[in-house]
Amino acid sequence: MTTTTPAPAPPTGVVGDGTTARSRASRRWRRARFPLAIGAVLVVIGLLAALPEPRTSSTPLAPDNPAPVGSRALAQILGDHGVRVEYTQRFADVLDADRPGLTVAVLGDTMLLDDQVEALRDMDADLVLVDAPWAASVVAGVEAGYSDAGDDERSPSCDDPDALAAGTIVTSGTLSAGAASSGVTLCFPASGDPAGTGAYAVTEVDGRRVAVLAGAELLTNRSLATAGNAALALRVLGRGEDLVWYIPSWQDPWNGSTSDDDAPTSTMPPWTGPLMLMLGLVALVAAVWRGRRFGPLVVERLPVVVRSGETTRGRGRLYRRGRAHGHAAAALRAAAASRCATRLGLPRSAGAAELVDAIAHAVGRDPRQVADLLYGPPPHDDPGLARLAAYLDDLESEVHRS
Amino acid sequence: MALTWRAVLLAALGIPVVLLVPLTGTVIVWAAFVAVACTVDAMLAASPRQVAVARDVPTSVRVDEPASCTVTLTNVGRRRLRARVRDAWPPSAGVLAAAGVTPGADGTPRTHPDRHDVDIAPGDARRVRTALRPVRRGDVHADRVTIRAFGPLGLAGRQASVTVPARLRVLPPFRSRRHLPSRLARLRELDGRAAVQVRGAGTEFDSLREYVIGDDVRSIDWRASARRADVVVRTWRPERDRRVMIVLDTGRTSAVRVLDEPRLDAGIEAALLLAALAQHAGDRVELLAYDRRVRARVAGASGPRLMPELADQLAVVRPELVETDWPGVVAQVRARMSQRALVVLVTALEPAVVEHGMLDAVPGLAERHQVVVASVTDPEVAALARGRADATEVFDAAAAERGALERAAVAVRLRQRRVEVVEGLPDELAPRLADTYLALKAAGRL
Structure with missing residues (x-):
């Protein structure tokens, strides 16, 4: 035996919005794909535009200077051979990076202070001193000499492997071993200079290698391709894996800060970045919370709005633009005359003379004056029209009082 | 899917966490946690498409009078429905006005009186009520009912908008009915x-x-x-069983806003007062709203059925931006009125319009019927005529005076053709038209 329970009364009303999960998904995709495509195109364009155009400078001998006096070619070739070039103009960075096995190239020493030169001497890193006679003399005891020889082609004339590998170079300047120094290898003497001189010196000081180059030209973009310049420069600078390319600057004080110290993030606590990201997440969630509309906007057909007085204003503007003082005055006069006639009980058929007489009688004015006011010559300018309007108002109020 | 403030709170709880473990990974993990929590919560919510929605509204209500819309929600799904429901109506339905909510400085209201929170067990039903106070004559069509069902944690919800048709007819306010008792007293004096x-x-x-x-x-x-x-x-x-034909001009001149209301609405007020008065006087009233075609027609309704029928028909009449076809009006009146009748043309006395249509067509009508032209005048034009402050205002004043003269001339020409002309400001026209009707009746000119 089966029992049947009475089916509950079906609920009345509309159930659902006639969509399925699939139809909603396809509708959303159809609606979103165009904006998404536009966004994607914009992102791609932005990335292409922002793709690192390498930063350049105009500092002589700087590794990011593509000008003839710059050294970008050398820095790039070093980079291609796996040497990490770190360019700085801060002595603090040099001291910060100092460790055995590192190569520090110092280009020029006229901006260096006594203390900085002393510090160079006490460093652990290998040094390459280019165009830095004072530093060379303090650190390696290599003195710069005077020579009449200009830029000329020189051969090694020594047994340093780097110099031999380079063959001939074109450079200027002369170095010689100082009195207190020993074990200095001098190469590339200028023709006609005495023995014991050269444009390139290499020595060992306190267990590290110090190379000295008299002239800086062979590092520049302009002269790098000349003779064996490139070979010598690459071998001298590219001995280790890391190279600090230091160009002293007058803006860099002793005990100055390092680049890291001056970066905008250096004074912030370490949790700043993650906290910003988290706040961004909160903002994103809040945006989704507030941004989701509670149902579609309700549209309503509004009645047309035709402002009253529109035609009247338009006509007034026409009068003004056409400087139709006569027309405007005629309208004002006719209206005033019509109101006065009504007030004085004159019939519509009454003529001008009759009206003038009646008004003049009512207000006790000279009929000629009234006639002039109502039927006189039209005004020709704005003040005239304004005056006429005021006189007509006076006349009308007098008629109404009478 | 929609989020709630709780989801924002959950995301914000990650701030102390990230201060304890200041790593980018913490943020990523927390974001994933928030996303998963919201998704799961939304999936656990009852489906907003498993709700039977029915709307119930009164058939009609007068402008500015309260009404209410009842939405019945039946949970036909298997899960408990915790939801917020929006009973959406167009702005002119006056949801805000009915609840006394004034929009803030940026135009958005602070509270939403059309939103209701419901908690419905499976199989149960709930009713929610939205108070309405329509501000504009015409049919108000309800918009969708939007249901946002929240999950058990209240973090996120699912939303669906259901189309539930409902129509509320908003009848003309008939504010001129306050003039009716005094006019009825005058009518009894006539009797x-x-x-x-x-x-x-x-x-x-x-x-x-x-x-x-x-x-x-x-x-x-x-x-x-x-x-x-x-x-x-x-x-x-006074004669009884006379016929009164009211013709409302719904052409472009009726669209002009006079005192923040279309001129047509003032005409409707006048027509309603006249119809009420004529019906009490025992006359048979017909109404026609016409521009280039018939927009509304009331014929053959008498006794207590007349006024509701009129209000119902006039509720949906709208000004149309077309020139009124006066020969068409005359043909319509001729077709309906075989014997002498009072024909009231509720329109605007725009000289250009009158000269190009009405003046040719209407005199033919006046030979047979008593014709009254009722026109709504514009207080703004009167104000313009008084302007004297500078040259611009004087020119505008001259233009206004010229317009008034032309209107007066047209009225004279109409009167010469035995057409009565009644002019009045929007709130004056209805009593003036009623007085004209009484005067005509007293004079036996119907």
């Missing part, structure tokens, strides 16, 4: 009063009564007086 001016056979004999001083001696019934000691006068009562 049974000795007819001072007896014209033709238009007036109906009512009864005999004693002569009182002031009665027209011409109305003395000598034969009846001879039978009695007193002097007896015949009394007349």
Whole structure:
């Protein structure tokens, strides 16, 4: 035996919005794909535009200077051979990076202070001193000499492997071993200079290698391709894996800060970045919370709005633009005359003379004056029209009082 | 899917966490946690598409009078429905006005009186009520019912908008009905009063009564007086069962806003007052709203059915931006009115319009019927005519005066063709038209 329970009364009303999960998904995709495509195109364009155009400078001998006096070619070739070039103009960075096995190239020493030169001497890193006679003399005891020889082609004339590998170079300047120094290898003497001189010196000081180059030209973009310049420069600078390319600057004080110290993030606590990201997440969630509309906007057909007085204003503007003082005055006069006639009980058929007489009688004015006011010559300018309007108002109020 | 403030709170709880473990990874993990929590919560919510929605509204309501819309929600799904429901109506339905909510400085209201929170067990039903106070005449069509069902944690929800048709007809306010009692009193005075001016056979004999001083001696019934000691006068009562045809011009001139209301609405007020008065006087009233075609028509309704029918038909009449076809109006009136009738044309006396259509068509009508032209005047033009502050205002004043003169000339030309002209500001037109009707009736000119 089966029992049947009475089916509950079906609920009345509309159930659902006639969509399925699939139809909603396809509708959303159809609606979103165009904006998404536009966004994607914009992102791609932005990335292409922002793709690192390498930063350049105009500092002589700087590794990011593509000008003839710059050294970008050398820095790039070093980079291609796996040497990490770190360019700085801060002595603090040099001291910060100092460790055995590192190569520090110092280009020029006229901006260096006594203390900085002393510090160079006490460093652990290998040094390459280019165009830095004072530093060379303090650190390696290599003195710069005077020579009449200009830029000329020189051969090694020594047994340093780097110099031999380079063959001939074109450079200027002369170095010689100082009195207190020993074990200095001098190469590339200028023709006609005495023995014991050269444009390139290499020595060992306190267990590290110090190379000295008299002239800086062979590092520049302009002269790098000349003779064996490139070979010598690459071998001298590219001995280790890391190279600090230091160009002293007058803006860099002793005990100055390092680049890291001056970066905008250096004074912030370490949790700043993650906290910003988290706040961004909160903002994103809040945006989704507030941004989701509670149902579609309700549209309503509004009645047309035709402002009253529109035609009247338009006509007034026409009068003004056409400087139709006569027309405007005629309208004002006719209206005033019509109101006065009504007030004085004159019939519509009454003529001008009759009206003038009646008004003049009512207000006790000279009929000629009234006639002039109502039927006189039209005004020709704005003040005239304004005056006429005021006189007509006076006349009308007098008629109404009478 | 929609989020709630709780989801924002959950995301914000990650701030102390990220301060404890300041790593980018913490943020990523927390974001994933928030996303998963919201997704799961939304998936656990009842489906907003498993709700039967029914709307119930009154058929009609007057402008500015309260009404309410009842939405019945039946949970036909298997999960408990915790939801917020929006009963969406267009702005002119006056949801905000009914709840006394004024929008903030940026135009958005602070609270939403059309949103309701419901908690419905499976199989149960709930009713929510939205108060309405329509601000504009016409049909208000309800928009969708949006249901946002929240999950058990209240973090996120699912949303669906259901189309539930409902129509609320908003009838004209009929503010001029406050003039009705005084006009009805005047109508009763007319009734049974000795007819001072007896014209033709238009007036109906009512009864005999004693002569009182002031009665027209011409109305003395000598034969009846001879039978009695007193002097007896015949009394007349105004004609009954006359026909009144009200024609509302819905052409472009009726769209002009006068005192923040279309001119047409003032005309509707006048038409309603006249119809109410004429119906009490025992006349048969017909109405036609016309521009280039018939927009509304009331014919054959009498007694208590007349006023509701009129209000219902006039509720949906809208100004159309077309030029009124006056020969068409005349043809419509001729087709409906075979015998003499009072034809009231509710329009605007725009000189250009009158000269190019009305003045040719209407006099033909006036030969046969008593024609009254009722026109809504514009207070702004009167204000312009008084401007004297600078040259611009004087020019505008001149333009306004010129317009007034032209209107007066047109009115004179219409009167010369035996057409009565009634002009008035929006709130004056209805009583003036009623007075004109009473005067015509007293004079036996219907």
